[in-house]
Amino acid sequence: MEMMEDVVIVGAGIAGLATAVALKRVGVRALVLREIARDTSHSYDPLFKGSVTNINTGDVQQVLFSEQGIRPVHRKALLEALAEELPTDTIRFSSKLAAIESQEQGGGASIAVVHLEDGTAIKSKVLIGCDGVNSIGSSTVVRTGRASPLRAISGENMTGEPEQIQREVLEKYAENFPSIYLDVVRHADLSTISWAPLMFRHPWRIIFGNLNKGNITVAGDAMHPMTPELGQGGGSSLEDAVVLGRHIGNSIIKNGGQFVEGDMAKAIDDYVKERRSRAALLVTGSYLSGWIQHGGAKWWERFFRDRLFFKYIFGFLAGLAHYNCGNLPAASSSGKED
Numbered sequence: 020m021e022m023m024e025d026v027v028i029v030g031a032g033i034a035g036l037a038t039a040v041a042l043k044r045v046g047v048r049a050l051v052l053r054e055i056a057r058d059t060s061h062s063y064d065p066l067f068k069g070s071v072t073n074i075n076t077g078d079v080q081q082v083l084f085s086e087q088g089i090r091p092v093h094r095k096a097l098l099e100a101l102a103e104e105l106p107t108d109t110i111r112f113s114s115k116l117a118a119i120e121s122q123e124q125g126g127g128a129s130i131a132v133v134h135l136e137d138g139t140a141i142k143s144k145v146l147i148g149c150d151g152v153n154s155i156g157s158s159t160v161v162r163t164g165r166a167s168p169l170r171a172i173s174g175e176n177m178t179g180e181p182e183q184i185q186r187e188v189l190e191k192y193a194e195n196f197p198s199i200y201l202d203v204v205r206h207a208d209l210s211t212i213s214w215a216p217l218m219f220r221h222p223w224r225i226i227f228g229n230l231n232k233g234n235i236t237v238a239g240d241a242m243h244p245m246t247p248e249l250g251q252g253g254g255s256s257l258e259d260a261v262v263l264g265r266h267i268g269n270s271i272i273k274n275g276g277q278f279v280e281g282d283m284a285k286a287i288d289d290y291v292k293e294r295r296s297r298a299a300l301l302v303t304g305s306y307l308s309g310w311i312q313h314g315g316a317k318w319w320e321r322f323f324r325d326r327l328f329f330k331y332i333f334g335f336l337a338g339l340a341h342y343n344c345g346n347l348p349a350a351s352s353s354g355k356e357d
């Protein structure tokens with residue numbers, strides 16, 4: 020089977036669904052390829068302070084967030100809210116990407132051909148890889164050597180080697196998070212849980228590396244995998260969606276409401292240029308926050324962590340969450356909006 024689409028998005032995580040919603044708002048229909056289905060849950064009040072517990076000593080440090088606070092949203096609720104915005108035929112289920120090919124169209128133009136595991140080939144004028152940290156197009160993701168149990172507990176896909184987990188260690192860890200984590204830890208079947216290795220991309224690879232080629236690019240973890248300490252991997256995926264939607268929407272407006280294939284490479288290039296430094300900053304801040312939390316028995320490391328970092332620096336880094344990534348332009352006159 021062979022199909023033709025204007026925009027194909029690989030992956031129906033936060034980045035994939037948010038990008039599809041942003042494109043819909045500017046009048047572009049995108050086909051989202053989704054491996055599996057997800058369900059729903061709830062959201063929380065804003066947090067104005069947090070705490071960091073030293074599991075070895077029991078010492079607790081308070082961290083003050085900015086005046087606006089930080090509002091946690093349950094991932095499943097977010098995914099469902101995004102999916103609900105999309106017409107049902109936008110998401111193609113059981114669609115696992117197997118390979119990508121670029122086909123020359125003459126005159127320097129090219130289209131992407133997405134090959135699925137079931138043998139389907141989908142041609143696309145624009146291809147956006149939102150397939151997460153293990154993106155098929157990525158080879159520059161590195162492990163930190165650290166791992167997180169909570170991703171496993173919260174029902175995420177897991178990779179990595181199974182390891183025995185102690186309930187009391189998990190409970191201590193979970194006390195730093197919204198109370199749902201503690202509930203989940205107390206009721207979890209620990210025999211089925213393993214640690215998820217935390218991975219990231221070096222910031223200099225985000226600033227200088229290849230993140231787009233013609234009409235193909237990446238968003239979310241596929242672009243800027245980061246460790247979770249700032250809680251900004253999902254947030255920055257939403258920013259990607261808005262910025263990409265804005266550049267594609269502006270291209271359509273500039274071309275009188277038409278999706279002009281030849282102009283898409285420039286829109287994508289502008290998107291990547293806009294995102295590089297912001298993503299690299301978040302990756303660096305997250306890595307630093309994780310590194311200082313998890314390691315360091317030397318006196319200066321303990322001094323930095325226990326006396327300086329959480330008191331004076333972490334609040335600033337957490338404040339990076341407050342970022343204006345701009346607006347989407349009004350829907351174009353392409354007539355494709357639902």
Ligand SMILES: Cc1cc2nc3c(=O)[nH]c(=O)nc-3n(C[C@H](O)[C@H](O)[C@H](O)COP(=O)(O)OP(=O)(O)OC[C@H]3O[C@@H](n4cnc5c(N)ncnc54)[C@H](O)[C@@H]3O)c2cc1C
Binds near residue numbers: 032054155239246
């Ligand atoms: C422990 C932990 C805690 C975190 N906490 C937070 C937090 O508090 N706040 C926050 O904002 N972020 C947090 N993050 C980061 C956040 O989870 C990610 O940044 C975010 O999920 C990225 O979204 P994504 O859509 O890019 O990737 P993913 O959510 O990984 O989605 C990728 C999608 O692509 C699909 N896919 C993969 N390969 C293929 C293929 N070959 N074919 C088709 N589909 C494919 C997958 O099934 C998946 O649906 C945390 C991460 C971890 C590990």
